[in-house]
Amino acid sequence: MRLVVQDLACERGGRILFRGLSFALSPGEALRISGPNGAGKTSLLRLIAGLLPAAAGSSALEGADGPAGEAAHFLGHHDAVKGALTVSENLGFWRAVLGGGGAAVEAALAALGLGAVGGLPARVLSAGQRRRLALARLLVAPRPLWFLDEPAANLDAAGQETLMRLIRDHLAGGGIAAVAAHGAPEFPAVREIRLGGSGA
Numbered sequence: 001m002r003l004v005v006q007d008l009a010c011e012r013g014g015r016i017l018f019r020g021l022s023f024a025l026s027p028g029e030a031l032r033i034s035g036p037n038g039a040g041k042t043s044l045l046r047l048i049a050g051l052l053p054a055a056a057g058s059s060a061l062e063g064a065d066g067p068a069g070e071a072a073h074f075l076g077h078h079d080a081v082k083g084a085l086t087v088s089e090n091l092g093f094w095r096a097v098l099g100g101g102g103a104a105v106e107a108a109l110a111a112l113g114l115g116a117v118g119g120l121p122a123r124v125l126s127a128g129q130r131r132r133l134a135l136a137r138l139l140v141a142p143r144p145l146w147f148l149d150e151p152a153a154n155l156d157a158a159g160q161e162t163l164m165r166l167i168r169d170h171l172a173g174g175g176i177a178a179v180a181a182h183g184a185p186e187f188p189a190v191r192e193i194r195l196g197g198s199g200a
Contacts, residue, residue, distance in 0.1 A: 001063040001071075001144060002026050003048065003176055008057035010043045017043055018195055019056065025190070027144070027174040030167065032181060035195035041180035042076070044195070045147045048178065049074045061145070072145035077153070079134040083123030087114060090122050091136050098141030108139040112162060127154040138166060146170060146177040 002024060009019035017040030025031055033041045046052040048059040050069035061068040081090055091105045102108070109115050112132040117125070125133065131154045138146065146167070152160050167177055 001061060001176075003059070003061055003068060003145065003178075005048060005059045006057055008044075008047060008059060009055040010040050010047055010052070011055040012040075012043060016055070021057070021193070023191065023193065025176045025178070027176060028171050029190040030171055030177040030179065031190065032179055032192040033195065034181060034192060039195035041195060042149050044193075045074065045149050045178060045180055049145075049147045068145060071143055072147055073138055073141075073143045074147045074149075075134055075138070075151055076149045079130045081122045081125070081130050081133055083121060085122055086119055087122050087125065087133060088118040090133060091140060094137045095140040098137065098143075100141055102142040103139040105140060108136040109133075111139060112136045113158070128156055128159055131155055132159055132162075135163060135166065138170070144175050146175060146179075148177065148179045150181060151179060152181065 004024045006022050008021040010017045023031065033044055035041055043052060047054050048068060049072050050067050051074065059068060061071060064071055085093065087109065088105050091108060095105060103111065106115070106118065109118050112135055114129060114132055114136065117129065122130070122133065135151065152163055155163060167179070170177060
């Protein structure tokens with residue numbers, strides 16, 4: 001399995017954010033996407049995940065039966081947490097929707113430091129805990145591709161270290177990761193793409 005991006009271009013609101021972007025990622029490899037706000041980091045992740053149409057070029061997952069999006073986790077700015085459900089119920093819902101096959105809900109919560117709050121309604125979680133809960137989805141339903149948009153947002157130092165460990169373990173197991181980040185701690189990226197530009 002190999003993620004191959006060729007001559008990709010992105011247009012948003014009549015403005016070209018980037019063009020002619022090409023790279024390939026094989027199992028165990030990671031890409032860090034950096035750049036200022038409005039440069040197209042989120043758009044690039046959404047393009048390669050199949051959530052946005054490209055203005056030009058292509059993105060394909062070689063060696064897979066379907067598109068990249070079907071083999072990927074996309075973790076965006078919104079944590080997709082339902083406040084009325086308990087922490088465990090939130091993760092159990094995502095495990096069922098995404099097909100499971102990974103860690104049990106309790107084990108995933110423990111791995112993210114949320115074992116003690118599984119029975120609480122999610123509305124009482126702090127922003128950092130909500131982000132940890134979103135990250136727990138990566139464990140309960142394994143996918144070979146991780147597309148992570150500012151995954152360290154709202155995480156304290158311990159949470160950031162947990163995130164880096166999750167990424168390292170994913171890569172060590174043959175996974176692929178593309179991570180858009182401003183000031184997130186370092187992770188073992190094979191390469192980095194810095195996008196330029198400005199605006200919203």
